[in-house]
Amino acid sequence: MVVSRKLRxxxxxxxxxxxxxxxxxxxxxxxxxxxxxxxxVEVKEIEVVESAGEAIETNEHGVDMTVVKQVEDAIHNKFxxxxxxxxxxxxATVDAEKNDEFLSLVRDMIEADTISSVENIExxxxxxxxxxxxxxxxxxxxxxxxxxxFNRNATSYAILHRVDDGWKFIVDHAVSxxxxxxxxxxxxxxxxxxxxxxxxxxxERKRLVSIGLxxxxxxxxxLREQLDAAAASIDDQPLQMTQEERDLFAPGAVEQVQAVLxxxxxxxxxxxxxxxxxxxxxxxxxxxxxxxxxxxxxxxHPVSGLVAEVSVWVKQxxxxxxxxxxxxxxxxxxxxxxxxxxxxxxVLMTLFLDGESLLVDGLEEMEIDGxxxxxxxxxxxx
Numbered sequence: 001m002v003v004s005r006k007l008r009x010x011x012x013x014x015x016x017x018x019x020x021x022x023x024x025x026x027x028x029x030x031x032x033x034x035x036x037x038x039x040x041v042e043v044k045e046i047e048v049v050e051s052a053g054e055a056i057e058t059n060e061h062g063v064d065m066t067v068v069k070q071v072e073d074a075i076h077n078k079f080x081x082x083x084x085x086x087x088x089x090x091x092a093t094v095d096a097e098k099n100d101e102f103l104s105l106v107r108d109m110i111e112a113d114t115i116s117s118v119e120n121i122e123x124x125x126x127x128x129x130x131x132x133x134x135x136x137x138x139x140x141x142x143x144x145x146x147x148x149x150f151n152r153n154a155t156s157y158a159i160l161h162r163v164d165d166g167w168k169f170i171v172d173h174a175v176s177x178x179x180x181x182x183x184x185x186x187x188x189x190x191x192x193x194x195x196x197x198x199x200x201x202x203x204e205r206k207r208l209v210s211i212g213l214x215x216x217x218x219x220x221x222x223l224r225e226q227l228d229a230a231a232a233s234i235d236d237q238p239l240q241m242t243q244e245e246r247d248l249f250a251p252g253a254v255e256q257v258q259a260v261l262x263x264x265x266x267x268x269x270x271x272x273x274x275x276x277x278x279x280x281x282x283x284x285x286x287x288x289x290x291x292x293x294x295x296x297x298x299x300x301h302p303v304s305g306l307v308a309e310v311s312v313w314v315k316q317x318x319x320x321x322x323x324x325x326x327x328x329x330x331x332x333x334x335x336x337x338x339x340x341x342x343x344x345x346x347v348l349m350t351l352f353l354d355g356e357s358l359l360v361d362g363l364e365e366m367e368i369d370g371x372x373x374x375x376x377x378x379x380x381x382x
Contacts (some may be wrong), residue, residue: 063126071131071160072121074167079118085110095161095168112150113142129162130170144182149190151180237261240345261346267298272341274310274375283352284364289329290352293373297341305380306335312353313372325372328360329353340382 057065078093087110118137125132134157141150154174160167179190239261246254264275279291289312297303309332316326331353341347
């Protein structure tokens with residue numbers, strides 16, 4: 001969470017929006033696929049036989065139709081279990097960390113008595129024992145509860161992999177969302193939760209690749225067209241940079257920075273935020289974590305005299321091999337030299353942690369693919 005404060009320690013309220021959620025659907029069984037009592041879907045071993053004149057049937061993305069049908073059934077089965085109120089069966093379809101927040105959400109959705117449908121399932125990529133799928137969904141509840149509203153339309157993607165000859169979910173995430181009222185119409189009270197595909201794909205690609213969950217080639221091969229269209233369709237966010245500063249960049253670099261900034265959308269209203277951009281792996285050998293970031297003014301007035309307390313987190317494997325968040329450093333930065341940030345603008349800033357501000361040893365030996373920042377700001381209102 002990023003917090004901003006005026007000098008004299010006056011707190012500014014911060015709104016936190018959790019994007020994503022549980023996605024649900026319904027469907028029937030396909031021949032050759034058997035439902036198990038524990039919620040998994042057992043699939044027959046796929047035999048690919050290449051013989052003269054005999055072609056394997058595939059979908060438009062080149063995925064074997066046997067795999068397509070098995071994955072479709074796994075998706076339908078998972079969400080059928082949710083609609084049926086089968087808590088344990090539903091959890092068994094997910095092969096990912098199930099923290100208290102996730103478990104509580106599943107219980108709440110089961111208690112709400114969901115009615116769901118899913119359509120336009122598209123298996124876009126298949127590699128080894130993993131698949132990437134996108135689909136559209138509609139979720140309604142038997143009785144509308146405005147205080148716990150699960151009614152929604154969404155476009156979702158899911159990544160599934162084989163576990164003990166069954167397909168299970170690693171990721172199931174909405175990349176567009178519209179919250180609905182009891183009549184199935186957009187609920188104006190929840191407009192703040194809605195988001196669209198072009199923004200979410202952009203951010204989700206960066207997140208998934210950074211934590212090593214999927215290789216970048218998946219998104220380059222499967223979603224290049226969507227990502228290019230998204231980048232072209234997003235309006236430029238104000239990037240506060242002088243011509244002299246622009247001239248210091250290599251050709252095309254400013255355009256790349258602008259595209260990343262555009263993908264973040266507008267700054268969060270009434271607060272100052274810091275968004276991670278990149279880091280410099282060559283500096284790790286020197287015991288320095290140097291990184292670029294955007295500092296963004298979400299107020300409707302200029303701010304100056306910024307001071308920031310910054311924490312940096314990276315993903316690292318624990319003893320069991322699971323990726324966990326590791327706090328590698330904390331530091332206080334006087335950013336007053338950067339001058340005034342105009343209302344709604346973003347400034348590109350390079351910062352670094354070294355010496356006592358680093359909280360880990362052997363920084364140069366860590367394999368760091370991505371990082372996250374948390375920052376608390378003090379500022380002067382102009």
